[in-house]
Structure formats: structure tokens, C-alpha cells
Amino acid sequence: MNSTKNENLDIFRDKVLIFFLILSIITVISQITLGGIVRVTGSGDGCPDWPKCYDSWIPPFEYHALIEYAHRTLGASLGIFIFISTSIVWIKYRRNSSVIRLVTLSSVLVFIVGMIGGVVVLSELSPSIRTLHLTLAQMVTALVILSYIYSTYTFNLPINKSSKWLWSKIDKDHKSILNFTVFAAIFTLVALLSGSYAVWKEAGTVCSSWPLCGGSIIPQSYLAWIHMFHRFISILSVFVVFFACYKVLKTEKISKHLRFASISGIGLIFAQIIMGAANPLTTFEQWARAGHLSLATLIWVNMVFMIGFFLKPTKASEINNIK
Known part of the structure; x- marks a missing residue:
């Protein structure tokens, strides 16, 4: 030992x-x-x-x-x-x-x-x-x-009511929010991949308006369906990630690193909304398209950091009681 x-x-x-x-x-x-x-x-x-x-x-x-x-x-x-x-x-x-x-x-x-x-x-x-x-x-x-x-x-921090999570042990009070954070991270990844697939199928620029596709509620072509599926998944991921970050901030006994990552996640979400809208509004300029993927990756990275900070042993001096 x-x-x-x-x-x-x-x-x-x-x-x-x-x-x-x-x-x-x-x-x-x-x-x-x-x-x-x-x-x-x-x-x-x-x-x-x-x-x-x-x-x-x-x-x-x-x-x-x-x-x-x-x-x-x-x-x-x-x-x-x-x-x-x-x-x-x-x-x-x-x-x-x-x-x-x-x-x-x-x-x-x-x-x-x-x-x-x-x-x-x-x-x-x-x-x-x-x-x-x-x-x-x-x-x-x-x-x-x-x-x-x-x-x-x-360094090890005594965990009250510890609960096993994969190969780690976490505070039982944190298990449900950790599970939701993992769900939000997966949702983020699905949204990211759906956008990349849309571009590779040449569906990335078929909808020149935002938030609807050409002013129509129902997509008018196969490629438009692919594009709008990505937008739908992306909108859902925005709410899921925002809610996960908000729930983490309301959780007691989280480290300052986890708190910072949660705040960063909310900021990245708002930046991604703006960048997503900038794509059709700029007629899909290269900088807007590249920035859109980069921000999606940063959101994924941030969610992984949040998961890691839940699993990471933390010094007692780093604990913030957020109520």
C-alpha cells in the first residue's frame, strides 16, 4: 500500500x-x-x-x-x-x-x-x-x-458515502450529476460528428438561412434533411450541456477546477451558438466553418475535463461549497 x-x-x-x-x-x-x-x-x-x-x-x-x-x-x-x-x-x-x-x-x-x-x-x-x-x-x-x-x-480526499463508478470511486451525492455530465459529453460528440458527416456528404451548405432551411419548416431534399438533423441535434446538445454545467455549479463539494470548467462550458456554448449562426449568415465563409468545428471540439474537451475532475482525487483545500 x-x-x-x-x-x-x-x-x-x-x-x-x-x-x-x-x-x-x-x-x-x-x-x-x-x-x-x-x-x-x-x-x-x-x-x-x-x-x-x-x-x-x-x-x-x-x-x-x-x-x-x-x-x-x-x-x-x-x-x-x-x-x-x-x-x-x-x-x-x-x-x-x-x-x-x-x-x-x-x-x-x-x-x-x-x-x-x-x-x-x-x-x-x-x-x-x-x-x-x-x-x-x-x-x-x-x-x-x-x-x-x-x-x-x-492525494486522497475522504469520500462520504462512496460509490463505484467504472474503476473509480466517487461521492455518492455526485454520481447522478456525473452520469448526466457523461450523457451531455456524448451528446456533444454526436452533434459534432453529425456536423462533420453533413459536410462530408456535401450537405453543410445546403441551408443558407438560419434557424430554418430556406424558410421551410420541412426540409425539401435529402441533403437538407441531413443538414437540419445536425442543427436539431446541436440545439438539443446546447440545452443538455448548459443544464449539465448549471447542475454542476449547484452541486456541493466540487473543486475549483470543476467549477471553472462548468463556467467555461457555459461560455463556450454561447460562443458556439453565435458561430453556428455565423455560418449561413456569412454564406459559409471558411473561417466560420473552421471555427464552428474548433468550438465544438473545445466543448467536447471541456466536458471531458469536467468528467475527469469529478473522478480526480482532490485536496480538501480546493473544495468549494457551492449552494
């Missing part, structure tokens, strides 16, 4: 591990954001082969090729950072089962994402394959964030 506790304290002090986990988080968010830019600028086929670009490791000095190759380079860098993090954990902290599970699964998934990325190019950018590619990339994001959270704090 003491050796495990000392190992937990050591992982908290491991600045190299924390550095690479933070670097992984920044890189994966940047890669997904750049992936959105690849999508809205039509740069997905900027490099027609894989892993090289026009059969060269150095891409041609051309706009679309540079954007696509930068996206791939970030993906390769992410794989290296996660591999280093995983190696550190396996060598020094293998008794920390939570972090071991998270970083190992991150390594496996980031490898799969890279392989699917190659399939995306070689399959002429099939919408279904691209949706799977983005889904797994968002899963990697979640796993890296949770790896970071579980590695940055390991």
Missing part, C-alpha cells in the same frame, strides 16, 4: 511526463482543428498518396498540399508524444492501473487513427471512413486528457 502511495506521489512530481501529456493535449486539439481547416478548404486530397506527398517526404510548395501535410505532421508528432508518455508510465509507474489503462489505450488508438488516416486518402475521402477517423481522434483526445488528470493529482 505504501509503495503504491509513494508511486502516486512520484507521478505527480514527474515534470517530464506531465510535459509530454500537456504537449499531447495541445497537439491533438491542434490536429483536429487543422483537420477542420483541411476539410473546409478542400485540402483533403492535397496529397493524393500516403504517407508521402506526391511520392516525396517534402510536400510541394502549394497551398492545399502544405495544409494537408501539416495535418499529417501533427498526427505523427502526436503519436510520438503519446508513445513517450506511455513508455514513461510503463517504466516508472506500472502499478498505477488507472494511468496505465488510459495511456496504453491512447497509444493503441492513435496508431489506429493514423492508419485510418491513410485509408481516408487512399479511399478517395469516403464520408463514412472520415467520420470514423474523427470519432477515434476525439476518443484519443478524451483519453489523453484523462491521463493528464490522473497523473497530476494523487
Whole structure:
């Protein structure tokens, strides 16, 4: 027991591990954001082969090729950072089962994402394959964030009426709101993926008005149905995420980190509403479309942080009683 506790304290002090986990988080968010830019600028086929670009490791000095190759380079860098993090954990902290599970699964998934990325190019950018590619990339994001959270704090706080949640123990009074937060996070991911699928099916710009599609309550085409389904799911996700953040803020005994994440979630929701409306109002300018996906990813990231902060052991001095 003491050796495990000392190992937990050591992982908290491991600045190299924390550095690479933070670097992984920044890189994966940047890669997904750049992936959105690849999508809205039509740069997905900027490099027609894989892993090289026009059969060269150095891409041609051309706009679309540079954007696509930068996206791939970030993906390769992410794989290296996660591999280093995983190696550190396996060598020094293998008794920390939570972090071991998270970083190992991150390594496996980031490898799969890279392989699917190659399939995306070689399959002429099939919408279904691209949706799977983005889904797994968002899963990697979640796993890296949770790896970071579980590695940055390991002091134990006595939990009243503890309840098991997956491999963790949480306060029984927090279990229902944690479950709803997970539901809100999943809803956010579904909304994000539905929007990406709509764009890849070339349905992203078929509705030039907002909030209705061309002034009609009933969509008039198959592509319009895809587009409006995304809008409907997005509107629902706004209410679900807002309610989850509000409920967390009303919950007693939450850390200052969780409180900050909840407030951030509300702010991101309002920013996303504005950005979503900006798409049709600007005739789907590239900056509005890329910003829309970036904000959706940040909302997903924020929800994962909230889940992690519920599961993360917290110092008593960090507890805020919010009533």
C-alpha cells in the first residue's frame, strides 16, 4: 500500500511526463482543428498518396498540399508524444492501473487513427471512413486528457458515502450529476460528428438561412434533411450541456477546477451558438466553418475535463461549497 502511495506521489512530481501529456493535449486539439481547416478548404486530397506527398517526404510548395501535410505532421508528432508518455508510465509507474489503462489505450488508438488516416486518402475521402477517423481522434483526445488528470493529482480526499463508478470511486451525492455530465459529453460528440458527416456528404451548405432551411419548416431534399438533423441535434446538445454545467455549479463539494470548467462550458456554448449562426449568415465563409468545428471540439474537451475532475482525487483545500 505504501509503495503504491509513494508511486502516486512520484507521478505527480514527474515534470517530464506531465510535459509530454500537456504537449499531447495541445497537439491533438491542434490536429483536429487543422483537420477542420483541411476539410473546409478542400485540402483533403492535397496529397493524393500516403504517407508521402506526391511520392516525396517534402510536400510541394502549394497551398492545399502544405495544409494537408501539416495535418499529417501533427498526427505523427502526436503519436510520438503519446508513445513517450506511455513508455514513461510503463517504466516508472506500472502499478498505477488507472494511468496505465488510459495511456496504453491512447497509444493503441492513435496508431489506429493514423492508419485510418491513410485509408481516408487512399479511399478517395469516403464520408463514412472520415467520420470514423474523427470519432477515434476525439476518443484519443478524451483519453489523453484523462491521463493528464490522473497523473497530476494523487492525494486522497475522504469520500462520504462512496460509490463505484467504472474503476473509480466517487461521492455518492455526485454520481447522478456525473452520469448526466457523461450523457451531455456524448451528446456533444454526436452533434459534432453529425456536423462533420453533413459536410462530408456535401450537405453543410445546403441551408443558407438560419434557424430554418430556406424558410421551410420541412426540409425539401435529402441533403437538407441531413443538414437540419445536425442543427436539431446541436440545439438539443446546447440545452443538455448548459443544464449539465448549471447542475454542476449547484452541486456541493466540487473543486475549483470543476467549477471553472462548468463556467467555461457555459461560455463556450454561447460562443458556439453565435458561430453556428455565423455560418449561413456569412454564406459559409471558411473561417466560420473552421471555427464552428474548433468550438465544438473545445466543448467536447471541456466536458471531458469536467468528467475527469469529478473522478480526480482532490485536496480538501480546493473544495468549494457551492449552494
